[in-house]
Amino acid sequence: MKKIILILAILILLFIVVIPIVLICVYSIYNNGSFNFTSFVNTISTNEVCSTFINTLKLGFLVIILSSFIAVPMAFIVVKTDLHFKRAIDIILLIPFMTPPYIEAMGWTIFMQKNGYLQQLLPKLSFLTPRFFTLTGLVIIMSLHIFPFMYLSLKNCLIKINENLEQASFAHGASFLYTLRKVIFPLIFSSYVVGALLIFLRTASEFGAPATFGRKIGYYVLTTEIYKYVSNWPIDFGKASSLSLLLVTTCLILWGFQNLVSSRYSYSLVGGKGAKFHLYKLSRLSKFIAWIYIFIVFIFSTGIPFFAVIATSLLKVKGLGISAHNFTLSCYSDLFSPGSDAFNALINTFGISILASCLTMLMGTILGIIIGKGQKGLPYKLINIFSILPNTIPGIVVVIGLILFFDTKYMPIPIYNTYGMVILTYVVLFLPYTVQYVANSYEQMNHVLEEAGTVFGGNHLYILRKIIIPINSKAMLSGFIMTLIVSIRELVAALMILPPGMENSASFIYSQFEQGNESSGMAMAVISIFITIILIILSKQLSITKKEIL
Template identity: 65%
Template sequence: MNSNCSIYTRKIVKLIAIVSLLFLIVIPLLLICTYNLYNNGSLDLKSLMSGEIGLVFFNTLKLGFWVVIISSLVAIPLAFLTAKTNIGFKKVIDIAILIPFMTPPYIEAMGWTLFMQKKGYLESLLPALSFIRPCFFTFSGLVIIMSLHVFPFMYLSIRNCLLKINSNLEDAAFVHGGNFFYTTRRITLPLLLSSYAVGALLVFLRTTAEFGVPATFGRKIGYYVLTTEIFKYVSNWPIDFGKASSLSLLLVLSCLILWYFQNSISSKHAYSLLGSKGAKVNLYKLSITKKIIAWIYLIAVFIFSTVIPFFSVILTSIIKVKGLGISSNNFTLSFYKDLISPGSDAFSALITTFSISIFASILTVILGTFYGLLIGRKKKGIIYKLIDIFSLLPNTVPGIVIIIGLMLFFNSPYMPIPIYNTYGMVILTYVILFLPYTVQYISNSYGQINHNLEEAAEISGSKFSYLLFKIILPLNSKAIIAGFIMTFIVSIRELVASLMILPPSVQNSASYIYSEFEQGSESSGMAMAVVTIFLTIVLLIALQFITSLKKEKP
């Protein structure tokens, strides 16, 4: 990492990085393939060819396809309005659109379920619309809930592309007689195709890897996907790691195939015209009528994606008796008091959440800084490329697949350290799942820093410890803090790892919300959900503030 280190020391450091990544990430993932393909020493493909698994696989692909379609219908008009028109309050619109992304998806699904269920809030407030309820608790409802959560991925990808398209091309088309529809079809859409492919892939992968929404809403309508079936095989007796690994392998293969097609489309339809600095952007002036229609659409999206689930969650958290409906006499704050009452289940879950998340965030920052500094200087060599690929691998593989691999690896009889079914296993799982966030923050930050100070310190004979703690780490302090906050955010809201890895009789906030909702104690679960949402939004605002600060000039 610097000229004072001997060649031998550098080799040791790279060896430690590679070996640790192999044991933490690569080998657990490879175990899924070997466990699935080999049974008693012979190749076994029956588990991959069974009709039951095929049906679940088809359900997953079907859900992903329709979520991409609905997300596109929601996101494309929004992106066009904010990027290409003179509509006002664009920053406010961006914040409102990103709120669903800040909210854990399983909490949104619970909010919609509470709103639309029999004797729910829709029936109480608008009884004339209660006929919608049977139609909502179908596959269509599942698609709508998932689409309202993931459409910001599509929106951001398309909006950023529209902002980079130089309007000179559109002006040239208009000068030569092209109308709005011709220009859109022949110029704008082809330039958008690459960004749309990226957004569609993100939406599809996010949908197929999602566990919370299918587990809370999909299970109620009898619609099962790969993630919920994987969870079923490793959480219900008899435990069947064979089928769980089969489903995990199918999920990984489908993701890899989609990555290939997305890269193919992006490479064929990527244009150097995008991203030119100071590109001229013409804004379409909307008439009063069109502005009214646009604002109606924007408000409708905000109501369905944010207001309804938030309203249901917050109101349920203060309802004393569910059957008495909405009444001032039926409001209470007792469920929030449980959260701060030592000895209560809610308080214990909250303490467990904070303790595990803090330890996981600290370890993630330490490991992420180690790997990020190794790859941040963009040095050539196969070792550095492998460190880069392996450290970011958990970001490209569905989380539940990583968890299955870790369970197979750390629950094996030859594992010398028995950490399975302990807090250590939970912390390690969080560290591995969320390691890419810190690695990306650190590597990007370190790669953009002017390294004159380091070179000056080396010439002056400074020890590596002085160089690290006085120069490198201070210059990357914002990235380190950002990595810690991001890890803490995703740790407190992580559901599937909590349900699969937590020791018996131990709960954190996510598993507490899930269990209370499933057992019919919605109010106590939603009180915890409100706290989770509040913490997530506050920490994301803090993260945005830190990352927006101007970097200090060395």
């Protein structure tokens, strides 16, 4: 029975994860009925592709730089100073995570565009509009969304630094700046590199912000070009596959570099004794400056895009601008009017997301338990690698692979351009979340309970139903909710996989924004953000805080 489950798990993962990704490599070198590696080289060496690749690298590095200016001081202020209300600051800084990047990009676009809210509220700052609609604006938008990755990485490292290391530096006459440069910075260097590479990978993989804002300024990156080749006529899967392979190769090289840096520049910061923690006392002036800095980050990362999205969703006539008589709730009433396009999109969103989350929870639980057993052997290693593979590859690349695999006349199950294809795509994309939750939970479980169940005559299904599932239920629910959150806000899969004539909330927001009907799109965006916040709060409540069962 155990061998049959292992074989089925490997076959399913090969069928829905590995083979579609391998097909990307095949289509990259397949040209005119034969395999020719030269075709791949010729494709990626064209001026257009080289320019797009350079744009992607440039955007990634610039986002790292700006994110560093935001995240490094913020992490130090929150962890190493005596500033109050740190828990509230953490919540504020994580709000950008609740908002999909394409919605933030839309909010900034509406706020900064000609005759936008900036010019209406602060006409003297209208000179900023043409300067914002450049690469600078795209870097600002993406940095304000992604910087929490680096902030969290640095924060977790700073918390572990023992006070004795800093006190030893001060005892030998070192100044604060010298201690910062010679003690603290070397200790957090590895975490900084990890955070920086995560930011670069997220930036290189991001589709929503470059598709909404980058296209307006004529700045194209690999993800938007991949989408162009599979969505605009003539469709060219060969070029899309070549660009996908180029993007995947770049990401894998960076992952390898990250692991190298982590292993070479990691330090043991936690010892056997209780570690003391040093807080730097701030003067009143320093506290005032720190709060001003936090307030500015909050306004730019959350305040401005949220204001633009909410205000736009309430406008009756776009040209009349912000005024009391120009506010209406008609867009929201349309969302909940049965039969309307917005209502149908909302229903499709919940239907697809809930079904995908249920299937992901079921499949992820089985794989997580297999991985959590920690047994050695090739089958277990393959299941571990295959199940987390979609989390290490850009989402648009995974979607391309699924299209190549299922959009063929030889496919025995014709699910392409159907409701089932959308659900399968979401399952593949978000499977790693549930797998990791359940695997971590199962590893912490005391397996004496399973042995006791076996001793008293329980079969595998009984032990699974009465012991394993109840103990790991919170992990399963957390995986379900996380899948629900990301599937509601997923854009690239919705645009590429949804059957003709069918929309969900993400594709509805995107299409309404592109067509100039911004109020309807932003009303849907507000509802999506509201649902996401509720689900995140619920996920926090279900966080696994159990101690190991003895």
